[in-house]
Structure formats: structure tokens, C-alpha cells
Amino acid sequence: MQLSAENISFRYTETSPWILKDVSLKVDTGERVGIVGPSGYGKSTLAKILAGYQRAEVGQVLIDQKPVQTNGFCPVQLIYQHPELAVNPRWKMEKTLRECWDPDEEVLRCFGIEKDWLKRWPRELSGGELQRFCIVRLLSPKTKFLICDEITTMLDVISQAQIWNRLLMLSEERSYGMVIVTHNMELAKRVCTRIIDLREINRR
Ligand SMILES: Nc1ncnc2c1ncn2[C@@H]1O[C@H](COP(=O)(O)OP(=O)(O)OP(=O)(O)O)[C@@H](O)[C@H]1O
Numbered sequence: 001m002q003l004s005a006e007n008i009s010f011r012y013t014e015t016s017p018w019i020l021k022d023v024s025l026k027v028d029t030g031e032r033v034g035i036v037g038p039s040g041y042g043k044s045t046l047a048k049i050l051a052g053y054q055r056a057e058v059g060q061v062l063i064d065q066k067p068v069q070t071n072g073f074c075p076v077q078l079i080y081q082h083p084e085l086a087v088n089p090r091w092k093m094e095k096t097l098r099e100c101w102d103p104d105e106e107v108l109r110c111f112g113i114e115k116d117w118l119k120r121w122p123r124e125l126s127g128g129e130l131q132r133f134c135i136v137r138l139l140s141p142k143t144k145f146l147i148c149d150e151i152t153t154m155l156d157v158i159s160q161a162q163i164w165n166r167l168l169m170l171s172e173e174r175s176y177g178m179v180i181v182t183h184n185m186e187l188a189k190r191v192c193t194r195i196i197d198l199r200e201i202n203r204r
Pocket residue numbers: 012019037038039040041042043044045046
């Protein structure tokens with residue numbers, strides 16, 4: 001399968017400057033594409049557009065040359081930098097975890113999620129613990145593309161390494177296509193199969 005952004009242009013309002021101008025990008029399943037570039041250059045905006053959270057003013061996002069399905073489970077899923085903004089504060093973690101699919105104990109163990117955490121509210125977990133839930137809950141077999149926007153930036157180095165090791169193992173097993181937004185060039189070099197500097201594809 002292939003996820004493609006075709007000639008995407010975007011600005012937040014009709015009178016504000018273009019954030020993205022004529023941006024095109026292709027990601028095949030099994031590929032891990034790093035997106036790097038200066039702060040404020042539109043990396044997170046592009047991530048949101050790829051995952052269908054924002055609609056481009058011009059251009060489109062396609063899977064295998066067809067518009068992405070908007071009803072039912074979306075095969076393109078976005079993991080944010082801030083897990084606390086991605087979960088419902090009124091749901092216990094068990095419900096949040098199993099909203100889209102039913103991860104087995106092996107996956108939970110693999111991502112270091114302790115059984116006891118399932119009974120907690122989001123506010124009763126650390127940022128790193130919460131982010132593990134936010135990752136695992138999107139790893140449904142129906143997910144084909146994962147858009148990762150600075151997903152380990154707030155974690156300590158050991159947790160970062162653990163999470164990326166496990167995510168890479170699973171992504172290879174399931175052949176996810178991944179888009180990895182990061183400021184960390186070392187991380188990008190280690191986990192990505194290809195790196196794109198947004199300045200080279202953004203004609204704003
Ligand atoms: N909701 C919004 N409304 C208006 N402008 C926004 C909004 N979100 C982002 N912007 C602006 O759009 C530009 C691109 O932001 P974006 O978050 O995509 O950049 P980025 O490359 O991910 O930055 P960083 O590396 O600092 O996270 C910035 O100038 C930002 O101020």
C-alpha cells in the first residue's frame with residue numbers, strides 16, 4: 001500500500017501566510033520516513049493533514065491513489081507529542097486502550113504496560129506511561145500507516161529507546177508505513193529508512 005500527499009497547500013486562515021505550499025510525499029508500507037526541518041516550518045501541520053485531522057486547502061491525501069475512507073477505522077493513525085491531550089480524561093485506561101482493538105497481554109508486556117495501570121485514570125499515570133497506552137491503542141491490525149509526531153520527545157533516554165525498539169520490531173512484523181516527525185537527527189538516522197527535510201519539498 002502507498003500513502004501519498006499530492007500537491008498539498010495549507011494555511012490556517014484565508015488571510016494568513018501559506019504554511020505548506022505544493023507539498024508532495026509518498027510513503028510505502030514497510031517504509032519509515034523521517035520529516036525534519038526548522039521549528040514552525042509545518043511538520044506537525046503536515047502530520048495532521050496526512051492523518052486526516054486537518055483538511056488541505058489544495059491537494060489531497062490518498063491511499064493507493066484513492067481518497068482515505070472517512071467512515072469506520074482509519075488505516076492512517078496519528079500519535080501526538082502530548083498523550084494527555086489524546087485521551088479522554090473521564091475514561092479509565094482499560095477503556096481507552098481497548099477503544100479500537102483488543103491488544104493481548106504480549107503487546108502490553110512488550111510496551112511495558114503494567115496490568116495495574118489499566119484500572120487508573122489518565123491523570124494517575126506519568127507522561128511516559130500514558131504515551132505507551134496512546135501508542136498501543138493505535139496498533140490495531142487495521143492500522144497501515146502510523147504518523148508519529150515527536151512521540152518520545154518528553155521521555156527520558158531509556159524510555160525513548162525502549163519504545164522505539166518495540167515500535168520498530170512491531171512495525172517490521174506488520175509492515176507499517178511510518179512518518180516520523182522529529183527534531184532529533186540522531187533518532188531519525190537510527191529509526192528511519194529515509195529522511196526528508198521539509199524545506200526541500202515545501203515551496204512556500
Ligand atoms: N491552530 C493554529 N492556528 C494558527 N496557526 C497555527 C496553528 N497551529 C500551528 N500554527 C502555525 O503554523 C506554523 C507551523 O506550525 P507547526 O506546528 O506545523 O510547525 P512545526 O514544524 O511542527 O514546529 P515545531 O518543530 O516547533 O513543532 C507555525 O508558524 C505555527 O505558529
